[in-house]
Amino acid sequence: MKDLSIVIPTLNEEENVKVLINILNRLYKEAEILVVDSGSKDKTKDIALKLNAKVVEAGNGLCRAVLEGIKEAKNNFIVVMDADLQHPPELVKEIYENLKHNDIVVGTRFNREDYGNLSFIRYFISKTANFTARKFLNIKINDPMSGFFGVKKDLAKKINEERCVKEGYKVLFDILKQFSDIKIKEVRYKFQIRKEGKSKLGLKHLIFLIKSFIK
Ligand SMILES: Nc1nc2c(ncn2[C@@H]2O[C@H](COP(=O)(O)OP(=O)(O)OP(=O)(O)O)[C@@H](O)[C@H]2O)c(=O)[nH]1
Numbered sequence: 001m002k003d004l005s006i007v008i009p010t011l012n013e014e015e016n017v018k019v020l021i022n023i024l025n026r027l028y029k030e031a032e033i034l035v036v037d038s039g040s041k042d043k044t045k046d047i048a049l050k051l052n053a054k055v056v057e058a059g060n061g062l063c064r065a066v067l068e069g070i071k072e073a074k075n076n077f078i079v080v081m082d083a084d085l086q087h088p089p090e091l092v093k094e095i096y097e098n099l100k101h102n103d104i105v106v107g108t109r110f111n112r113e114d115y116g117n118l119s120f121i122r123y124f125i126s127k128t129a130n131f132t133a134r135k136f137l138n139i140k141i142n143d144p145m146s147g148f149f150g151v152k153k154d155l156a157k158k159i160n161e162e163r164c165v166k167e168g169y170k171v172l173f174d175i176l177k178q179f180s181d182i183k184i185k186e187v188r189y190k191f192q193i194r195k196e197g198k199s200k201l202g203l204k205h206l207i208f209l210i211k212s213f214i215k
Pocket residue numbers: 008009010011012013036037038058059060061062065081082083084086194198199200201
């Protein structure tokens with residue numbers, strides 16, 4: 001998988017990043033691993049460098065970090081995944097394989113069970129946002145709010161960043177709403193429990209999500 005880059009946004013994920021990069025190094029020896037960090041105060045960056053990942057320093061915001069990482073990636077096949085092991089590393093291969101015949105491949109949670117132990121309120125917000133995106137923006141997939149996806153660099157170059165909410169969490173949605181004529185494939189996965197560390201998700205992200213619909 002010499003032509004694969006894996007982009008991992010991080011904010012204080014020292015316990016998780018070590019485990020994740022070790023797994024990725026084992027499974028995908030030849031892939032480029034980019035840790036895109038927004039000023040972690042812990043050892044996230046040191047650990048990533050020690051494990052031979054490339055560290056990209058980005059400004060605040062998950063979406064901003066992912067867009068930076070995608071730009072810095074050297075390969076045409078790019079997979080974006082969280083650092084906290086909620087996205088199963090084994091699925092990267094399936095996303096990568098499917099990217100060969102598609103522009104975007106989405107790790108999709110189809111039903112309540114796929115959302116794992118996520119609270120009802122977060123499940124409800126995600127489902128409502130997905131429904132609204134399908135209904136009003138004509139996005140024909142099940143989980144445009146997923147943070148686990150693959151994208152080809154060729155397509156990423158055409159993203160209009162003005163339409164992205166950089167402080168927000170929904171970078172895939174910000175991308176999908178810009179393209180109507182692309183090939184998309186969904187692969188099923190189950191959202192895992194955050195392994196270590198703290199969630200960075202807050203109420204402000206709900207405001208950013210609403211902004212994403214308007215932009
Ligand atoms: N670079 C960067 N990464 C971020 C930022 N905010 C969150 N992240 C990372 O983005 C990923 C997703 O953030 P989480 O806090 O896990 O969000 P979540 O998965 O929706 O929430 P939990 O289920 O509670 O974990 C993690 O790898 C975070 O470290 C940010 O501002 N900049």
